[in-house]
Amino acid sequence: MSVAYERVSPRFWIARQTVLAALGLPLTAAAAITAAVLGGGGWVALPTGCAVFFVWMWLVERGRYRAWGYAERDADLIVRRGLLFRRISVVPYGRMQFIDVSAGPVDRLFDLAAVQLHTAAAASDARIPGLRRTDAEQLRDRLTGLGEARATGL
Amino acid sequence: MTSPAPPPLLADHWQRLHPLSPLVRFGRLFVAVVVIAVPSLGTVQRGHREQLFTLLLWAALLILGAAAGVIAWLVTRWRIDGADLQIETGLIRRQSIRIPLARVQAVDVVAPLLARLLGLAEVRVVSAGRGSEHGRLAYVTAAEAPVLRAQLLALAHGLSRETPQPPGIALFHLDNAQLAYGLLLRAPTLAPLSLAILAVVLTVIVPPAGITLASTTFTIVAAGVISSARAYNDDFDLLVSEAGDGLRLDRGLLQRRHETIPYGRIQALRLVEPLLWRPFGWARLEVDIARQGEPRREGRESQQIARTLVPVAPRVVVVGLLQRVMPDAVVTPPRGSRPPRRAVTRAPFAYHLLAAWHDQRYICARSGRVRAETVIVPLDKMQSIRLATGPLLRALRLASVHVDTAGHRWQASALCRDAGEADRLVWSLAGLAGHARRRRSQLSPLPIA
Numbered sequence: 001m002s003v004a005y006e007r008v009s010p011r012f013w014i015a016r017q018t019v020l021a022a023l024g025l026p027l028t029a030a031a032a033i034t035a036a037v038l039g040g041g042g043w044v045a046l047p048t049g050c051a052v053f054f055v056w057m058w059l060v061e062r063g064r065y066r067a068w069g070y071a072e073r074d075a076d077l078i079v080r081r082g083l084l085f086r087r088i089s090v091v092p093y094g095r096m097q098f099i100d101v102s103a104g105p106v107d108r109l110f111d112l113a114a115v116q117l118h119t120a121a122a123a124s125d126a127r128i129p130g131l132r133r134t135d136a137e138q139l140r141d142r143l144t145g146l147g148e149a150r151a152t153g154l
Numbered sequence: 155m156t157s158p159a160p161p162p163l164l165a166d167h168w169q170r171l172h173p174l175s176p177l178v179r180f181g182r183l184f185v186a187v188v189v190i191a192v193p194s195l196g197t198v199q200r201g202h203r204e205q206l207f208t209l210l211l212w213a214a215l216l217i218l219g220a221a222a223g224v225i226a227w228l229v230t231r232w233r234i235d236g237a238d239l240q241i242e243t244g245l246i247r248r249q250s251i252r253i254p255l256a257r258v259q260a261v262d263v264v265a266p267l268l269a270r271l272l273g274l275a276e277v278r279v280v281s282a283g284r285g286s287e288h289g290r291l292a293y294v295t296a297a298e299a300p301v302l303r304a305q306l307l308a309l310a311h312g313l314s315r316e317t318p319q320p321p322g323i324a325l326f327h328l329d330n331a332q333l334a335y336g337l338l339l340r341a342p343t344l345a346p347l348s349l350a351i352l353a354v355v356l357t358v359i360v361p362p363a364g365i366t367l368a369s370t371t372f373t374i375v376a377a378g379v380i381s382s383a384r385a386y387n388d389d390f391d392l393l394v395s396e397a398g399d400g401l402r403l404d405r406g407l408l409q410r411r412h413e414t415i416p417y418g419r420i421q422a423l424r425l426v427e428p429l430l431w432r433p434f435g436w437a438r439l440e441v442d443i444a445r446q447g448e449p450r451r452e453g454r455e456s457q458q459i460a461r462t463l464v465p466v467a468p469r470v471v472v473v474g475l476l477q478r479v480m481p482d483a484v485v486t487p488p489r490g491s492r493p494p495r496r497a498v499t500r501a502p503f504a505y506h507l508l509a510a511w512h513d514q515r516y517i518c519a520r521s522g523r524v525r526a527e528t529v530i531v532p533l534d535k536m537q538s539i540r541l542a543t544g545p546l547l548r549a550l551r552l553a554s555v556h557v558d559t560a561g562h563r564w565q566a567s568a569l570c571r572d573a574g575e576a577d578r579l580v581w582s583l584a585g586l587a588g589h590a591r592r593r594r595s596q597l598s599p600l601p602i603a
Contacts, residue, residue: 076588084544086541086548089539090538120560121559121560123540124537126538
């Protein structure tokens with residue numbers, strides 16, 4: 001069955017790229033300087049390796065960004081994630097115990113927030129990162145409303 | 155209870171626990187101290203003064219423990235106030251606990267050996283949030299305990315407290331000899347046992363090697379023996395009966411316990427068939443209940459509560475009881491429940507047991523490498539569904555589907571299914587679970603939690 005997934009905000013991808021660049025560029029530059037100072041030869045492998053690693057990481061992050069998705073259906077919320085290890089979680093609205101909206105320092109810089117759903121089962125792992133703060137709050141309120149309307153006992 | 159309950163027992167005024175309660179608590183400390191102190195006194199050769207000093211230290215510890223016990227008893231009181239059970243305790247940090255009886259999940263009666271000898275028993279009021287952490291009345295007299303239990307339950311159901319406990323129908327009575335054989339045929343028992351036999355044989359043939367083996371493996375053997383003895387002690391003479399409110403379990407050799415598992419709280423059942431039991435056609439039935447994780451310090455005793463429904467019995471009997479709890483559940487894998495042949499690459503040791511099937515009401519999944527474990531989850535208990543694949547699974551066009559419940563022990567996991575089938579399974583389970591929930595809320599309009 002095909003589900004129309006909502007994507008997370010493109011800002012999430014920008015935030016991820018920024019973090020990656022903040023880590024990758026100085027490291028690669030430092031490696032390049034080290035190679036230049038120690039003088040050519042086998043040392044060239046160091047900055048090249050760094051660059052290849054971070055380009056690969058960039059590709060992985062892009063794939064993971066594209067994999068994130070969520071869909072609000074009539075009775076349940078579906079969250080999709082993961083590039084290599086793909087996961088799809090289905091959480092009925094009536095089963096939600098509480099909903100968290102959290103934002104780390106990087107998230108706040110880009111006006112992002114993550115919505116996490118908690119059920120009575122410890123293994124449930126429905127989390128949607130990288131939503132615009134206002135979107136996240138709206139989603140939380142919507143979900144809370146749906147949850148209250150459909151609440152069932154354990 | 156057949157005899158009408160004496161009303162003064164649940165009087166509204168404050169009352170203390172039984173005066174002998176500190177003695178039972180002290181008894182545990184005493185045993186612990188004796189176990190630790192006596193060998194250390196006996197083995198270490200030291201001067202008289204030092205020995206006297208150590209002895210005094212242990213004695214002081216004992217006296218302190220006894221005093222603490224007596225004080226704890228003196229400052230603890232309880233009463234029934236309307237529909238609440240109220241317990242006040244603590245000398246320095248006073249604690250006043252009020253348990254609304256309408257929210258009570260179960261009332262258990264536990265009698266440890268020493269308490270039994272003194273004619274006492276503990277009443278535990280199990281609530282949804284904190285388990286039995288706070289609602290413990292340790293101890294009242296053994297005659298009072300069942301009456302108190304019945305009255306608390308009657309209040310919990312919103313009836314007048316004189317309502318007699320509904321009679322139970324016996325469903326299953328454990329064969330103690332079979333329990334002994336079943337425990338004997340477990341790996342945790344057999345491994346130390348064979349080690350012990352090996353040590354004895356070696357001692358006869360090559361004495362030095364045998365004695366080395368015996369001394370090194372002694373702790374393992376002792377641990378195995380103790381764990382088996384405990385299991386035997388816990389489940390001895392188990393009687394499962396059915397009452398209006400759920401299943402009742404009475405069991406124990408030295409320590410007797412009486413527990414209730416409310417039907418609505420059962421999140422999942424698990425049928426376990428260990429390899430060595432299969433030739434005899436025996437099985438075990440375990441239960442998973444929605445209950446908050448209780449703190450560690452309460453120890454083994456509370457963890458033990460109502461986990462095993464049937465420790466060992468012929469499979470037919472076990473399945474019969476299972477179907478009593480979950481009507482119409484299918485326990486044997488039907489046709490088409492096996493994962494595709496290529497799954498053997500991903501799960502070479504478990505493939506021969508993997509199976510998953512579902513109907514309108516239950517999802518069942520069998521897994522395990524050596525022993526077969528079948529988890530049965532009623533769909534109306536489902537909390538979430540997860541579909542998971544990894545690189546290897548995807549290369550094999552496989553996926554796993556997990557069904558989570560509010561229990562803390564297992565999930566129903568359909569492992570290594572065909573990718574397309576797993577996808578369809580997720581959506582059909584989501585729909586079926588929704589139907590199951592609605593059906594149940596029509597049946598019982600009152601929310602359980």
